[in-house]
Amino acid sequence: MENITLLIGIVIVTALVFDFTNGFHDTANAMATTISTGALKPKTAVAMSAVLNLVGAFISVEVAATISKGLINEDAGVDPAVVLAGLVGAIIWNLLTWLAGLPSSSSHALMGGLIGATIASVGIGAVSMGAVFSKVLLPAVVAPLVAGIAAMLATRLTYRISRGTEEKDVAKGYRGGQIASAALVSLAHGTNDAQKTMGVITLALISGGVLGADADPPLWVIASAGIAIALGTYLGGWRIIRTMGKGLTDIRPAQGFSAQTSSAVTILASSHLGFALSTTQVCSGSIMGSGLGRKGGVVRWSTAGRMFAAWGLTLPAAGLVAAGAAFLTTRGDWGVTAVMVLTVAACVAIWIASRREPVNHTNVNDVETDTAGEPDVLTTAAQAVSPPPVGAEETERTEHAEKASAPAS
Template sequence: MEHITLLIGIVIITALVFDFTNGFHDTANAMATTISTGALRPKTAVAMSAVLNLVGAFLSVEVAKTISGGIIDEGSGIQPEVIFAGLVGAIVWNLLTWLAGLPSSSSHALFGGLIGATLVSVGMDGVNGDAVVMKVLIPAVAAPLVAGVAALVATRLTYRIARDRDPRDTAKGYRAGQIASAALVSLAHGTNDAQKTMGVITLALVTGGVVAPASDPPMWVIVSAGVAIALGTYLGGWRIIRTMGKGLTDIQPPQGFAAQTGAATVILASSHLGFALSTTQVCSGSVMGSGLGRKGGVVRWSTAGRMVIAWGLTLPAAGLVAGAAALLADQGDWGVTTVAVLAVIACGAIWLASRRKPVDHTNVNDVEGAPAPSAAAVAADATAPATADAAAEPVGIVTAAVRSVAPPPTEAALAQSASDAAPQPAAPGDPSATAADPLPAQPTGAAEREARGAAPATATPATSAAAPAKATV
């Protein structure tokens, strides 16, 4: 019994670690658009989201019941080692996608980890296939589509209502709307994602005989899960915030308001029905829908494609890692210890890799690989008058490149320019000749003969004109 108690303690700690990673992995769901449009400062945004995540953890336990008694069969012989292996798979996948800046689903990482570990340790009998299809797979496909369509319609409606208003007059209202809708998403995230960890801990307590099957999560489980996800949210998953706020589309305040409102509605409805859907997929679908809803808006489909691929890989990838961990954990104490050590090493390596190009609240809105300025912008920059401030600012990449490859003028071009700039003598009898540009005096008679004798044979007309006349009239 002491061994089981110790192992359950390890599972609970690991579950709270997953909850922590879930918090900073999914902070972007609520606050990416609010931060990218400047409605809230980054630190203020994540602090508000953390508090509301904690509050949301106390609002419902329906999703926790889906995890603890729906997807995994409690009476199929599931042991705490299996849950531990499933959590390890979910944590590793969460950190890998965070490193890549991909807003993948923490929920599906957890489901994949639990399912993979259960299949390896118990077999197909340990997984409720109907529950997986009805409460995981179908919502995974339907939720982002529903949220995207809702955000698209809301965005178009928002712009239509405000089309005759000065944007400066509506800016304050949209800012307040964004803050309110972001708060609603944070609250919804707490009601959905925090409960998943509650369900896992409750499942571990059931397998260890601590609580009866089909029990609600104890209060200390609810509190600990809420605090863990709130701390992770406050840490801020800045890499994913950058991708969702700037990488998918260029979000304007009306779009941010519409996207967050649509996402919050879908998440709260699913939490009430007990659907353990991915808040990441819902919010990403809303952002893409808002990008399509604005006239002239552009969705960066290359980034969206990478996200969809990550969504498709999450369940099997987390399941494979968890299955390998379950094979080791089933060997006994040394297997569990080995899994724990390998998990710590993997997490440490991922964290060290993230330090090479750190992303935090100071550079979260800086997008790498941003598109180069248009030719019109470059031309306008080139023709703009130079000022003292312009000298202090760095030259744009395109402008610098054009200047660096521009060929120097040739000697022929310089000579032609000098020839064009020099004044040309007017021809004799040219009516355009003026007193300011008189023709040289032409000597006559003896003076002409004397001048011809004094001038060299090769003298040019300009030289002859420059020779002084020695005769007097």
């Protein structure tokens, strides 16, 4: 580490800040369903997820290799200033979508930022478009569909197996399964997402001449990335947990177990293959699949539509912010300073805006409402026409009473 310059040091710190935002932005991936069904208390859930994120960071470096060696051509003139600009684009987009409570992809924000900064400063020839298509764009389309279909089928199977069983007994039986599957998703998240920061730091070290072109992430890089994402995970990310736990569909324990198991299998398989997919998109697809898999279950397509729009905007939006940042960072020390000042100012402004309507562990399970402040009409209609599961009449009456007495958020 004795050859690390000030600029590379700034890149490393900024990469760890991104990793931290990735942690609280994506906590919902593992814990939203567990929290929404009451299988774990909110603070307990995020603490468990944080520990397993840290453990997962040490399992593999295949995804890190995709970022550091496959996405950007280091020989085309990419330097640490370009990597810094890419990270700035990813951080700003992460915070904006967190403020809006939208479960967009931290992974694609990072990819978009790196691609946008590279194109703006070096040219499109420095980007390996084949790797972008095969290991980023294609998994972005396929993985949520696969996870969603798997979750839908798994949900139908679990309800078929438990047919005739009292709802409260079903909930009790799947509580342990939910906790175990949530732990597996947390482990998978650390394995996949922490590696992306490892890859960025390694790319900066390679582009700055500190490491050789084919180097894997050093141990200190793996450890620091794991710690940063674990700390971010423990912070919570309650806005997105509310959206995924209450906003997409009404999740019951059997659905939560099915969604989380499908997500974990998909993420771990892709990590092994080196696919830098979005854990957010996989888990969102699984949750929607579980909603479609339960008889009488409904997906809130208005919320899903806003989420899909955010997915489509993530790569270009993060890329545009990063391109603007690259215009300044490549101008020298004054440009780097200006970018860091503007980034800090933007982060502070977003945080202040979030304080106007705070979401935390005490209100994360409040009823999701639409823009008019009323309960989602699709869910209301579905409850009106769909008979409750066997043995769940009393549960439904209690839920309706609680919704009627809850204040509008």
